[in-house]
Structure formats: C-alpha cells, structure tokens
Amino acid sequence: MLRKLYDLTLSWAEHRHALWLLALVAFVESSVFPIPPDILMIPMILARPSRAWLIAGIALVASVTGGLLGYAIGALAFEQIGQPILESLGKADSMAEFSIRFNDMGFWAVLTAGLTPFPFKVITIMSGWTGMSLGTFIATSVLARGLRFFIVAALLWKFGAPIKDFIEKRLPLMFVLFIAVLVGGFAAVKFL
Structure with missing residues (x-):
C-alpha cells in the first residue's frame, strides 16, 4: 500500500500540471489545509532536480499568498471561519491568552511556524x-x-539521488517519520 501511495505521489510530481497542483497545495496549506506542500514538493524535485529552484519559488509565492488569506480570515472573518478552524485544532479555550503572548512574540511565532512542521495556518489566522x-x-x-x-x-x-534511494529503501520508516512529524506539529498546537 505504501509503495502504491509513493508511486502515485511520484506520478503527480511528474504530471504536466504538477506546478499548479503544488501551488494550490501550498496556498491552501497556509490557510485551511492540514497537509504540508513538502509531500508534493520533495518528489517533484527528486523527479526533476534541474527545476528545484522553480519548484521552491512556486511553493514560496503560493504559501505566502495563502498566508495572506489566513491573515484575512483572522482579521476579517475570525468568528465565522477562523475560530472554527482553530477550535478543530483544540485552541478554543486559550485564544485570548494566546493573542497577548502571540503579539509579544509575533515575529518569532511566524518564523518558527514557517520553518517547522507546526501548522502554518494557525499562525496566519492568529x-x-x-x-x-x-x-x-x-x-x-x-x-x-x-x-x-x-x-x-x-x-x-x-x-x-542518494536521498531518493534512501527513501525508497526505507519507505515504511519514512512514512512513519512523516506521520510522526505531522502529528508532532499538530500536537505542538496544544502547547502554545
């Protein structure tokens, strides 16, 4: 099953519309979607290393643009859209206290969330x-x-090439590590 999922992801990465799909995933991940764009970006770069900078650039532009949507949700539609998203992540009870702490460390919160598996959408909305x-x-x-x-x-x-070989030889381990990092990012939300 993991091999089929891995092969499917690689086929998406090699599709002629892969850059558009990556842009869409990076955009929605920054405001509402739980899956990071890395799941598509990594196989795309492994499939076509010569396009690594273009792929990273598209992910960057789409992610920041999606972050602006998250920011707008927080600023303009928090009660209708932002609060339910944050409640689904278990942040309903501590939002007021968090907002005070957040503004004190805003730059560092955005920087940390942008660099780590922490759900970026939480920070964009907040x-x-x-x-x-x-x-x-x-x-x-x-x-x-x-x-x-x-x-x-x-x-x-x-x-x-060595990374691709490493991933393919240890696919179950890589899947477990990916899930652990993803769950760890969501768990970090609980402690904010």
Missing part, C-alpha cells in the same frame, strides 16, 4: 486576529517559508 503588523507578517512569512523551501530544494538538488 496573525490577522491579533492585529499583527501586515508588513511584519509578510516579511517574516517570506523569510521563514523561503528558508524552509529553498533549504529543502538545495539539499534535494545536491543530494537528490
């Missing part, structure tokens, strides 16, 4: 809801997402 400076939000989002996507792209561009 940035809008707490009234973080839009300029700070955009600059930090570009910095964090740019570092994340371009570091991954650089590593895969430089060491792509």
Whole structure:
C-alpha cells in the first residue's frame, strides 16, 4: 500500500500540471489545509532536480499568498471561519491568552511556524486576529517559508539521488517519520 501511495505521489510530481497542483497545495496549506506542500514538493524535485529552484519559488509565492488569506480570515472573518478552524485544532479555550503572548512574540511565532512542521495556518489566522503588523507578517512569512523551501530544494538538488534511494529503501520508516512529524506539529498546537 505504501509503495502504491509513493508511486502515485511520484506520478503527480511528474504530471504536466504538477506546478499548479503544488501551488494550490501550498496556498491552501497556509490557510485551511492540514497537509504540508513538502509531500508534493520533495518528489517533484527528486523527479526533476534541474527545476528545484522553480519548484521552491512556486511553493514560496503560493504559501505566502495563502498566508495572506489566513491573515484575512483572522482579521476579517475570525468568528465565522477562523475560530472554527482553530477550535478543530483544540485552541478554543486559550485564544485570548494566546493573542497577548502571540503579539509579544509575533515575529518569532511566524518564523518558527514557517520553518517547522507546526501548522502554518494557525499562525496566519492568529496573525490577522491579533492585529499583527501586515508588513511584519509578510516579511517574516517570506523569510521563514523561503528558508524552509529553498533549504529543502538545495539539499534535494545536491543530494537528490542518494536521498531518493534512501527513501525508497526505507519507505515504511519514512512514512512513519512523516506521520510522526505531522502529528508532532499538530500536537505542538496544544502547547502554545
């Protein structure tokens, strides 16, 4: 089953509309979708290392643009849209306390969430809801997402073939690690 899922992801990565799919996934991941764009970005770069920088750039632009949607949800439609999303992540009881702490560490919150598996949508929505400076939000989002996507792209561009072999030989382990990182990111939301 894992092999079929891996092969399916690779086939998506090689599809002629893969860049559009990546842009869509990166956009919605920054505001409402729970799956990070890395799940598509990594196989796309492994399939075509010569496009690593283009792929990272598209993920960056789409992610920051999606982050602006998350910011708008928090600023303009928090009760209708943002609060249910955050409640689904278990943040309903501590949102007021969090907003005070969040504004004190806003730059670092956005930077950390943008670089790690922490759900970026939580930070984008909270940035809008707490009234973080839009300029700070955009600059930090570009910095964090740019570092994340371009570091991954650089590593895969430089060491792509050995990484692909490593992943394919240890597919079950890689799947477990991916799930652990994803769950860990969502678990981190509980402790914010």
